[in-house]
Amino acid sequence: MFQVFLSTARLLNREDIQHPDFETVLRAQLGGPDHRLAELNGELARIGTDDPSALPLLLEAGRCYLDKHDYVTQKRYAVQAYECAAAWGDPIGTAAAGMALGVACCWTGDLRLARIHADRVAAYLDGLDAADLGPLLPVLVDLSWVETQLQRLPEAEAHQRRGLRVAEALGSEEHWVLLQVLLGATLRELGRLADAERHTERAREIAELRDNGIQRELALIALGEIALEAGDTRRTHEMAVRARAAAGSLTRFARAALMLIGLTMIRTGEPQDGRDLVLEAAGGKLLPLVPVGARTRVYAGLASADAALGHHAEAVRWSELAMRTTWACDLDRAMGYAQLAHAEALLKPDPGGAQRAADLARTAFERVDAHLGLAAAYRMVGMAQGRLNRLAESTAALARSEELYRGCAATIAADEIRLLRMTTRSAADRATEHDQAAIECLSPREMQVARLIAQGSSNQQIAGALNIKTNTVQVHVGQILRKLRVPSRAAVARLVTLAEATELVSGQVRRGNN
Numbered sequence: 001m002f003q004v005f006l007s008t009a010r011l012l013n014r015e016d017i018q019h020p021d022f023e024t025v026l027r028a029q030l031g032g033p034d035h036r037l038a039e040l041n042g043e044l045a046r047i048g049t050d051d052p053s054a055l056p057l058l059l060e061a062g063r064c065y066l067d068k069h070d071y072v073t074q075k076r077y078a079v080q081a082y083e084c085a086a087a088w089g090d091p092i093g094t095a096a097a098g099m100a101l102g103v104a105c106c107w108t109g110d111l112r113l114a115r116i117h118a119d120r121v122a123a124y125l126d127g128l129d130a131a132d133l134g135p136l137l138p139v140l141v142d143l144s145w146v147e148t149q150l151q152r153l154p155e156a157e158a159h160q161r162r163g164l165r166v167a168e169a170l171g172s173e174e175h176w177v178l179l180q181v182l183l184g185a186t187l188r189e190l191g192r193l194a195d196a197e198r199h200t201e202r203a204r205e206i207a208e209l210r211d212n213g214i215q216r217e218l219a220l221i222a223l224g225e226i227a228l229e230a231g232d233t234r235r236t237h238e239m240a241v242r243a244r245a246a247a248g249s250l251t252r253f254a255r256a257a258l259m260l261i262g263l264t265m266i267r268t269g270e271p272q273d274g275r276d277l278v279l280e281a282a283g284g285k286l287l288p289l290v291p292v293g294a295r296t297r298v299y300a301g302l303a304s305a306d307a308a309l310g311h312h313a314e315a316v317r318w319s320e321l322a323m324r325t326t327w328a329c330d331l332d333r334a335m336g337y338a339q340l341a342h343a344e345a346l347l348k349p350d351p352g353g354a355q356r357a358a359d360l361a362r363t364a365f366e367r368v369d370a371h372l373g374l375a376a377a378y379r380m381v382g383m384a385q386g387r388l389n390r391l392a393e394s395t396a397a398l399a400r401s402e403e404l405y406r407g408c409a410a411t412i413a414a415d416e417i418r419l420l421r422m423t424t425r426s427a428a429d430r431a432t433e434h435d436q437a438a439i440e441c442l443s444p445r446e447m448q449v450a451r452l453i454a455q456g457s458s459n460q461q462i463a464g465a466l467n468i469k470t471n472t473v474q475v476h477v478g479q480i481l482r483k484l485r486v487p488s489r490a491a492v493a494r495l496v497t498l499a500e501a502t503e504l505v506s507g508q509v510r511r512g513n514n
Contacts, residue, residue, distance in 0.1 A: 022049060026044060037064050040061040044057050055097070062074045069283070091124065096139050102146040105117070111150060137175050144186075149292075149293045151333050157183065160182050177207055180200065180202055188225065190371075191370070191408040192408070201219075201223065220240075221240065228260065230409070233264045252289075262281060263298075265277065271308040275309075278305075293329055296322045299319065302341075323338050332364045336373045340373075343361065343384065358384055375404035381397040382396075449476040452466075454496040
């Protein structure tokens with residue numbers, strides 16, 4: 001098997017990779033960009049990149065460029081490492097370089113080449129006994145991440161569980177923690193949120209025990225991502241804030257935490273600030289600091305933010321960028337989220353178009369049995385049908401969304417859908433013009449507080465979610481009670497629920513942040 005792997009290495013690189021002469025690249029990098037890279041590049045220039053001792057230097061330099069978000073340069077170093085290992089018949093080095101190249105391709109968008117290398121490395125590893133996998137454990141970690149990015153989730157789960165057995169046998173806690181987090185991410189994608197949280201929480205506990213800051217940050221971000229899928233924005237915000245505080249400056253983990261905070265703000269009624277945070281964390285409109293396969297979800301969040309702000313043309317532009325990313329990915333999950341971004345952009349100005357986009361998203365998610373994506377698609381179908389005054393269809397779609405969310409253990413998201421479903425049919429009849437006018441008189445911040453009251457949040461929880469003091473929340477609650485002329489928080493919750501359900505049905509009530 002490995003002889004076939006080696007014999008096609010150079011042909012594969014000639015056909016699939018266009019890059020300048022590596023000596024030119026190396027000379028351009030001799031001045032930096034930091035001390036360690038200057039050392040590595042200087043040594044590579046001295047010994048030459050065809051020497052077998054150059055292989056570890058090329059791989060380490062590639063990891064440094066990865067940490068600096070310079071994925072194009074990382075890919076060039078991975079290509080050179082791959083050619084070097086293949087030329088010397090080094091199977092472990094070739095596998096390591098192949099996966100370094102696969103990782104780079106997941107960032108630069110060449111998913112076809114990432115698949116080729118993932119397939120070849122997987123075939124090589126499958127031929128090894130567990131005892132021989134020890135030196136290749138880092139390669140197995142990279143392979144499982146690449147498989148997740150390629151949305152080949154059963155394969156990713158199999159690699160991760162195999163890696164966990166090897167790491168446990170070797171007593172390698174570092175790799176064990178990384179593989180637990182990666183397994184949690186795979187299970188999240190598969191819609192098994194309870195299992196995902198269990199594995200990730202175990203990783204966090206071990207990282208805490210070992211006082212490993214980087215792994216703790218990674219686990220906290222992963223827990224935040226699981227909570228976001230479950231609809232638990234309070235827990236998402238809490239995990240992201242803790243991770244960001246631990247990460248310090250804008251490292252990769254700090255950026256990921258910042259993005260989670262931004263996406264949470266978009267969902268909890270702060271679309272402008274949330275949108276700005278997401279763009280800051282992602283490096284701009286093209287999201288260069290997000291792996292290609294994950295970009296469509298971020299674009300969907302940005303489309304939702306601008307749609308909430310009434311910037312419908314901008315929301316459509318986000319959905320168009322999502323579509324372009326989808327063409328590069330050729331992944332059904334990515335297609336589904338791109339269509340959801342389009343539906344978000346069209347929901348208010350063109351609910352019929354939003355319904356058609358949501359139906360396309362549903363079809364894409366059904367092809368890969370993506371239950372969480374399906375739940376979001378049915379939710380969007382229900383919202384669009386509601387705006388078209390098709391109450392029976394809206395209720396049926398929302399019921400299916402709730403069922404799917406509950407099947408994934410996304411209890412909070414399911415409860416929110418249930419509340420919408422129960423109030424949709426009665427909202428148009430029960431919400432009076434006085435109710436609508438009362439809701440509209442709230443300021444944007446008061447509307448954010450009122451929504452969190454409707455979700456059952458305490459003053460302390462509201463303060464945490466909005467990053468304000470508890471005393472400030474108390475002032476807002478008093479103002480809300482006075483403006484709505486109601487005696488209790490329960491009455492506030494009823495008015496907010498009815499008003500927003502009425503908007504779902506007829507589009508007559510404007511949200512407080514519009």
